[in-house]
């Protein structure tokens with residue numbers, strides 16, 4: 001795969017359908033309660049959330065929403081982007097979020113089932129990005 005573009009500015013995002021990896025930073029630990037599961041605590045650090053957008057406005061609309069602080073909680077990931085900071089996203093036009101999760105195999109799964117309630121393939125659509133770990137699609141380090 002060619003190196004995807006990282007967009008730190010929501011205004012630069014393309015209005016196309018596809019998938020993205022959202023980079024989130026938590027400065028503080030965050031308790032997360034998913035329905036029917038014991039409370040999990042996310043440690044401070046960097047997280048990678050794999051999502052896709054196929055509706056109007058595509059990736060630009062979806063990732064733009066992730067990067068907004070002021071919103072109602074609708075998806076699991078909203079808890080992280082409200083309490084933490086969505087720093088930007090790598091964009092993969094025409095791809096599927098589960099492909100991105102597969103590409104990131106080996107990254108720790110902090111909360112099984114997070115963002116993947118409707119998915120039979122992935123353990124989670126949220127992965128932790130441990131400090132000093134290389135990403136398969138970007139040479140930056142955290």
Ligand SMILES: [Zn+2]
Pocket residue numbers: 097098101116119120121122125
């Ligand atoms: Zn999946």
